Amino acid sequence: MDYVLLAISAVLVNNILLIQYLGNCPFLGTSKKMDTAVGMAMAVVFVLTMAGIVTWLFETYFLAPLGLEYLRTIVFILVIAALVQFVELFLKKSIPGLYAGLGIFLPLITTNCAVLGVCLINIKEEYNFFQMLVSSVAYPIGFGLALILFAGVRERIIIGRVPGPMQDTAIGLVTAGFMSLSFLGFKGMI
Amino acid sequence: MSEKSLVQEFTKGLWEEIPPFRLVLGLCPTLAVTKAFETGFGMGCALTFVLVCSNVLVSVLRKIIPSKIRVPCFIICVATFVVIVELVMQAYTYPLFLKLGIFIPLIVVNCIPLGRAEAFAYKNGVVRSIADGLGLGVGYAISLSVLGSIREIFGAGSWLGHAVFGASFQPFTFMVEAPGAFVCLGLMLGVMNLAGKK
Numbered sequence: 567m568d569y570v571l572l573a574i575s576a577v578l579v580n581n582i583l584l585i586q587y588l589g590n591c592p593f594l595g596t597s598k599k600m601d602t603a604v605g606m607a608m609a610v611v612f613v614l615t616m617a618g619i620v621t622w623l624f625e626t627y628f629l630a631p632l633g634l635e636y637l638r639t640i641v642f643i644l645v646i647a648a649l650v651q652f653v654e655l656f657l658k659k660s661i662p663g664l665y666a667g668l669g670i671f672l673p674l675i676t677t678n679c680a681v682l683g684v685c686l687i688n689i690k691e692e693y694n695f696f697q698m699l700v701s702s703v704a705y706p707i708g709f710g711l712a713l714i715l716f717a718g719v720r721e722r723i724i725i726g727r728v729p730g731p732m733q734d735t736a737i738g739l740v741t742a743g744f745m746s747l748s749f750l751g752f753k754g755m756i
Numbered sequence: 757m758s759e760k761s762l763v764q765e766f767t768k769g770l771w772e773e774i775p776p777f778r779l780v781l782g783l784c785p786t787l788a789v790t791k792a793f794e795t796g797f798g799m800g801c802a803l804t805f806v807l808v809c810s811n812v813l814v815s816v817l818r819k820i821i822p823s824k825i826r827v828p829c830f831i832i833c834v835a836t837f838v839v840i841v842e843l844v845m846q847a848y849t850y851p852l853f854l855k856l857g858i859f860i861p862l863i864v865v866n867c868i869p870l871g872r873a874e875a876f877a878y879k880n881g882v883v884r885s886i887a888d889g890l891g892l893g894v895g896y897a898i899s900l901s902v903l904g905s906i907r908e909i910f911g912a913g914s915w916l917g918h919a920v921f922g923a924s925f926q927p928f929t930f931m932v933e934a935p936g937a938f939v940c941l942g943l944m945l946g947v948m949n950l951a952g953k954k
Contacts (some may be wrong), residue, residue: 581845584934584935584938585934587784587787587788587937588784588788588862589784590783590784590787591782591783591784591867594783615943635811636839636841636842636843638833638861639835639838639839639842639861639864640835640836640838640864642838643831643835644828644831644832644835647831648826676831676865676866676869677864677865677867679784679862679866680860681865682862682864682865683858683862684864686858686861687858690858706947729946730949730950731946731947731949731950732942732946732949733949734904734944735896735945736770736942736943736946736949737942737946738942738947739938739939739941739942739945740938740939740943741942741943742938742942743935743937743938743939743940743942744935744939746934746935746938747935749929749934750933750934750935
């Protein structure tokens with residue numbers, strides 16, 4: 567039951583994009599078209615799950631026993647960068663279909679703060695392995711959900727007539743604000 | 757980017773390329789830490805320090821770093837200074853450190869230091885890189901402070917802890933919640949676009 571609550575909290579109540587404000591650069595960058603939004607969402611789910619596991623293992627069995635927690639930031643980002651590179655090579659070789667689908671989004675993920683953010687949250691909240699697993703899967707699902715919903719809205723906005731200065735990013739941010747407001751409504755659930 | 761004077765390199769960060777608005781980079785901390793003036797300003801200072809230092813380091817090493825693996829090298833340069841900032845803030849400004857929380861380590865993946873390393877410091881000399889980093893950093897700090905002030909004044913009715921409005925003021929809590937950040941930044945961007953056009 568705790569795991570279900572944790573999952574709901576990660577997907578809806580503490581939605582990583584709209585409530586915790588992580589990963590907003592790709593959120594605005596890749597949400598202009600549905601295809602790119604879906605690609606990005608998939609890539610984030612895929613990489614974040616792996617990154618969560620790997621960084622958690624690193625923290626528990628390497629950094630914490632040696633008292634090297636102060637190097638966490640630098641180690642995590644290197645681990646994530648290496649992991650992304652590795653995943654890219656692996657997919658290219660063995661699953662070319664998926665690689666073509668994720669395409670350019672994979673390298674971009676290294677600098678997606680949602681990935682490093684969730685890895686750090688996992689450590690900060692002192693999750694055990696299974697809690698970490700749930701949060702590493704649920705947070706990116708929340709990311710994907712918000713991103714895909716937002717892309718749907720944004721495709722409609724392009725058709726509408728937006729006043730000159732408010733075009734593109736500005737109206738995108740205001741729209742995101744109202745989506746965030748609706749996600750705030752889940753706050754009472756837990 | 758033809759020859760510009762040092763002053764121009766500095767001032768372009770203040771208006772022409774002011775980070776969260778013109779470049780639309782580094783949005784996450786912009787939204788998250790601007791609940792109040794204090795946190796916005798603190799974040800701006802931390803980022804300025806990281807940006808200037810990483811620009812200097814990248815610029816000094818630009819002849820040594822092979823272009824194929826330059827991005828991991830940049831990340832390490834930036835991460836080094838982020839760790840320094842993190843430890844210094846933990847030691848001297850602990851309350852602010854707690855308020856900024858996860859967003860201090862996340863400066864590593866803030867697009868601004870990385871973007872400037874790639875776009876500017878890797879191609880330019882040390883002095884120009886300092887000017888560039890300082891300009892953009894100060895621009896970022898100003899934007900965050902302004903955004904933080906707006907949200908604090910309307911959302912909490914105070915500025916730096918001093919009440920701005922009379923006792924009858926009902927705080928507009930929407931502004932300090934997550935949605936207010938998006939809407940406020942969006943509207944500010946609109947105003948900036950309007951002002952930039954003239």
